[in-house]
Amino acid sequence: MSEVKADQYFVPHKAKWPIVGSVGLTTTVVGAAHLLNSETAMTPWLMYAGLLIMIVMMFGWFGEVIKESEAGLYNTDVDTSFRMGMIWFIFSEIMFFACFFGALFYARSLSVPWLGGEGTGLSTNNELWNGYEGVWPTNGPADLGGKFEILDPFHLPLINTMLLLTSSITVTIAHHAIRINNRTQTVIWLAATVLLGAIFMYFQIAEYIEAYHLNLTLESGIYGSTFFLLTGFHGMHVTLGAIMLAIITVRVAKGHFKPENHFGFEAVAWYWHFVDVVWLGLFIFVYIL
Structure with a gap:
């Protein structure tokens, strides 16, 4: 495939992945709803089937985007579209967590x-x-x-805070390395970031085990609900971010991205910094105050 000219905007044709994603998402939600409201043996498998469809969709769709990018089909206008899309996505995530922080504020202060x-x-x-x-x-x-x-905020929560703050530094160093075309350093620092994210999740699991030993559970009224809602969703975002960083690490090792063109890397770095900032809010308003 030839590169797109500067005045052309690449538009994929016959894209099947949006409808596949819609089917997978609908199946997952319907299965999850039945799982919460019924006892049929088929219910969990319906949700699992939807999740499997979603995974296949993500591998297929992202794989095509990577191939198109490496084939030179994206120009600066397409890059701008990607950046705007990522900005709006992160904004929606900010609103997502703002709702939960708002619920915490309403319950606690009102x-x-x-x-x-x-x-x-x-x-x-x-x-x-x-x-x-x-x-x-x-x-x-x-x-x-x-x-x-309640959990001691200056034990596992503080350790996790230091881990995520350190991971922000490592991913920033990796970003600098790719801008000077030092792929070896980029891979090393990206791998370090993934490792820090994995250690964070290990300690969060350990923290949940400790919380249940203290009888702090999802059934512990408003505090238990808001605690596990906020920390649980954040943990899910850390997991997704670490997976995306691992994929970017593999892509860098395979020779993808250029010093002047590496938005795939930047998008994941933006997401990771967002996750870190959310955790700082959690550490202050959920654990300390």
């Missing part, structure tokens, strides 16, 4: 104090939960899940 009797003219404490003290952390007025202990 709902719990109101139920504890704060606020002029409010009688929620007397009418609903007389005697309830609106202190944080709490499992709620009904004492859902029983008493629990």
Whole structure:
């Protein structure tokens, strides 16, 4: 395939992957909904089938994009489109986590104090939960899940914070290395970033085990719900980011990307920095405050 001219915009034809992705996503969601609301033996397999379709779609679609990029079919206009798409994607992820941080703020700063009797003219404490003290952390007025202990923020959470901050440095060094066309250094520092992400996930699993030993579970009222919701989704993003970084590492080792043209690398680096910033918010507002 010949390279696209500067005034041409490459448009793929007969792309099958969007409809494959739609089928996979629909199957996954329907399967997950049935899994939560029924006991049929087929339910989990429907969700697994949807996830398998999604994995096949991602390998196929991303593989085609890589082939098109390496064939020189993308010009600066296409590159701009990719950048705008990634910016909007990260913005949507910011809004995604903003909703959960908003739920944490509402529960901690408004709902719990109101139920504890704060606020002029409010009688929620007397009418609903007389005697309830609106202190944080709490499992709620009904004492859902029983008493629990909170995690020490300066143990595993602090270690994970240092790991992610260090990973931001390593991925930045890798970015600098690819810009000066030093592939060996790029691979080394990318691999270090992937390793740090994997260690982070190991410690988060260890942290969850410790939390359950302290009786802090998803059933521990509002604190348990917000804790596992925020940290769980963040952990999922770290896992996805580490997988993407591993793929980029393999691509760099195979000779992909140029010092002046490596947006695939940059996009993943942007995503990783976003994940790191979200964790700093989690460390401050979930663990410390």
